[in-house]
Amino acid sequence: MGSKKVAENFTRAGNVNFNGNFCPVLQDKKFRYGTAGFRYPNEEMTFIAFRIGFLASLRARSLNQVVGVMVTASHNPTGDNGVKIIEPTGHMLENDWEHLATELVNANDTEFEELASSTEKSIMEKTGLKTETIPDNAKIFIGSDTRDSSPWLMRAVARGAEFGRVLKVNEFVNFTTPQLHYIVYATNKPNLSFDRLAPVRKTTDAFFEFIKRCPSKQLENYKPSLIVDCANGVGALWVLEYLNHPEQKNFPMNITLKNDAKDAAANEYLNRDCGADFVKLWRTFPRGFKNVPSETRCAALDGDADRLVYFYSNNNGVFILLDGDQIAALYAKFLIKQLELLGAKDLSIGVVQTAYANGNSSRYFRSLGIEPAIVATGVKNLHPKSETYDIGIYFEANGHGTVTFSEKFWDFVKETPADPEPKIMLRLFSQIINDIVGDGIADLFAVEAILRYFDWSIGDWASKIYTDVPSAQLKIPFRDRSIFQTTPDETRLIKPEVMQKEIDVWVSKFHGARAFVRPSGTEPIVRIYAEADTDENALHLAYRIAHVVDKNYPIPFELPEIE
Numbered sequence: 001m002g003s004k005k006v007a008e009n010f011t012r013a014g015n016v017n018f019n020g021n022f023c024p025v026l027q028d029k030k031f032r033y034g035t036a037g038f039r040y041p042n043e044e045m046t047f048i049a050f051r052i053g054f055l056a057s058l059r060a061r062s063l064n065q066v067v068g069v070m071v072t073a074s075h076n077p078t079g080d081n082g083v084k085i086i087e088p089t090g091h092m093l094e095n096d097w098e099h100l101a102t103e104l105v106n107a108n109d110t111e112f113e114e115l116a117s118s119t120e121k122s123i124m125e126k127t128g129l130k131t132e133t134i135p136d137n138a139k140i141f142i143g144s145d146t147r148d149s150s151p152w153l154m155r156a157v158a159r160g161a162e163f164g165r166v167l168k169v170n171e172f173v174n175f176t177t178p179q180l181h182y183i184v185y186a187t188n189k190p191n192l193s194f195d196r197l198a199p200v201r202k203t204t205d206a207f208f209e210f211i212k213r214c215p216s217k218q219l220e221n222y223k224p225s226l227i228v229d230c231a232n233g234v235g236a237l238w239v240l241e242y243l244n245h246p247e248q249k250n251f252p253m254n255i256t257l258k259n260d261a262k263d264a265a266a267n268e269y270l271n272r273d274c275g276a277d278f279v280k281l282w283r284t285f286p287r288g289f290k291n292v293p294s295e296t297r298c299a300a301l302d303g304d305a306d307r308l309v310y311f312y313s314n315n316n317g318v319f320i321l322l323d324g325d326q327i328a329a330l331y332a333k334f335l336i337k338q339l340e341l342l343g344a345k346d347l348s349i350g351v352v353q354t355a356y357a358n359g360n361s362s363r364y365f366r367s368l369g370i371e372p373a374i375v376a377t378g379v380k381n382l383h384p385k386s387e388t389y390d391i392g393i394y395f396e397a398n399g400h401g402t403v404t405f406s407e408k409f410w411d412f413v414k415e416t417p418a419d420p421e422p423k424i425m426l427r428l429f430s431q432i433i434n435d436i437v438g439d440g441i442a443d444l445f446a447v448e449a450i451l452r453y454f455d456w457s458i459g460d461w462a463s464k465i466y467t468d469v470p471s472a473q474l475k476i477p478f479r480d481r482s483i484f485q486t487t488p489d490e491t492r493l494i495k496p497e498v499m500q501k502e503i504d505v506w507v508s509k510f511h512g513a514r515a516f517v518r519p520s521g522t523e524p525i526v527r528i529y530a531e532a533d534t535d536e537n538a539l540h541l542a543y544r545i546a547h548v549v550d551k552n553y554p555i556p557f558e559l560p561e562i563e
């Protein structure tokens with residue numbers, strides 16, 4: 001192995017902490033490449049980052065391409081951090097490699113040396129290359145958002161890559177997760193010129209062209225201004241950059257940022273009582289929104305800006321959330337309309353959701369003649385399913401999603417003389433969004449474009465598509481999540497069997513209800529989701545299920561008593 005190149009203060013296992021002090025690889029803890037890579041308290045992350053850097057270098061060498069590693073813990077509290085590998089296509093890491101990652105990270109200090117060496121040998125053998133080969137295009141792009149633990153972890157990733165013999169490393173500090181995905185994709189694509197601003201330009205060039213062509217010239221309901229909660233994360237550095245465009249003076253968009261700390265306070269307040277996850281979970285305004293007038297369009301990103309939700313309070317003072325399901329529905333309405341106008345019957349259109357999708361959103365898609373596919377939580381599961389359609393719309397209810405397009409679609413929208421207007425609008429829409437991965441900021445511009453196209457206020461959007469069936473979500477701290485096993489769509493527990501039986505009994509006592517328990521892949525918690533006929537009943541049912549968990553595996557805090 002390339003041990004000589006490893007910086008002195010990193011052992012081969014990568015077990016050094018922030019200050020350069022020795023920090024042993026935790027032997028008594030099992031780590032898992034979860035829903036979105038490894039995500040743990042940042043002081044546990046150094047050796048993981050090192051080993052992931054190593055694995056990413058093997059991936060890059062075996063494919064002779066650029067591979068990305070993003071350092072982020074997204075919507076998690078500031079004390080956490082994480083790493084995930086981005087494939088040369090810009091997509092999530094392949095399943096087999098996730099297993100390799102888990103194996104490498106769980107090896108102890110002595111095992112790691114041996115395992116790293118045998119892994120390198122077998123991977124290179126499979127690709128038909130000599131073990132030491134380092135192909136020219138093998139490179140690692142390391143990205144990070146604004147967490148203050150990130151610079152150190154980026155170094156650990158770089159050292160890991162060096163250990164895996166890849167010395168070509170580019171750093172993208174203060175980038176959003178989706179931007180790094182796009183940059184990795186674009187760099188690997190022959191004939192696609194790219195620079196650090198490529199994701200921004202792609203979105204805004206198409207956005208301004210789209211709004212120039214919108215059918216309603218006299219806007220009655222849509223107002224081109226909104227307030228964006230940046231979760232005190234990396235989005236605060238980027239949103240206004242997207243408006244830095246020559247057409248902004250002709251078609252001004254007025255965006256006010258909130259929770260946009262960029263200094264030390266950013267880390268202290270990152271995702272704290274703000275951001276897309278907070279708004280979705282608590283269905284309430286984030287901090288700093290007290291004096292916002294009713295009917296004002298507001299949106300929230302999460303810490304690494306890959307999620308987006310909208311919200312407002314209506315004239316009766318009721319808080320209304322427009323989450324990922326509502327964004328998917330808005331996209332579907334627009335896309336179907338363009339296909340209808342074009343009479344393009346042979347392009348398939350599909351929707352992919354998870355068990356957390358609001359029941360009424362799935363019913364809405366059925367009313368459009370689309371049976372939504374339900375897959376397990378995590379973009380890594382939604383994205384590939386979405387790619388089975390010519391136009392695949394996928395969203396997690398929490399606001400993470402995008403639209404994917406097939407080769408047939410790209411052929412269809414290819415520019416030709418005298419293109420009909422709906423074809424141009426389809427083409428522009430496909431350029432506004434980041435079709436490589438869900439992107440909070442690109443989705444924000446896509447939503448704004450469509451609202452303008454229909455000349456809708458946020459109230460129109462909330463009332464003209466569907467309204468949510470009441471739902472509630474709870475997070476329960478849980479140490480050993482491995483005792484839970486769910487069905488592939490995650491709506492039922494296979495283990496512990498007895499718990500599913502008790503859940504069924506409670507669900508049957510509520511009207512129009514459903515509920516499930518699922519272990520989180522990103523936090524040491526289990527999640528409870530419930531739907532029922534009223535908000536109160538949904539919450540009541542969720543707490544009932546929490547009591548079921550507590551009865552079987554006592555929860556370390558008091559649950560509210562329920563009648």
Ligand SMILES: CC(=O)N[C@H]1[C@@H](OP(=O)(O)O)O[C@H](CO)[C@@H](O)[C@@H]1O
Pocket residue numbers: 035036074356377378379396398400519520521522523527
């Ligand atoms: C219910 C929920 O919102 N789960 C989130 C959350 O995963 P969990 O495995 O549920 O912790 O974080 C993932 C990564 O951001 C995201 O993809 C997913 O949707």
Ligand SMILES: [Mg+2]
Pocket residue numbers: 074075302303304305306307
């Ligand atoms: Mg995120």
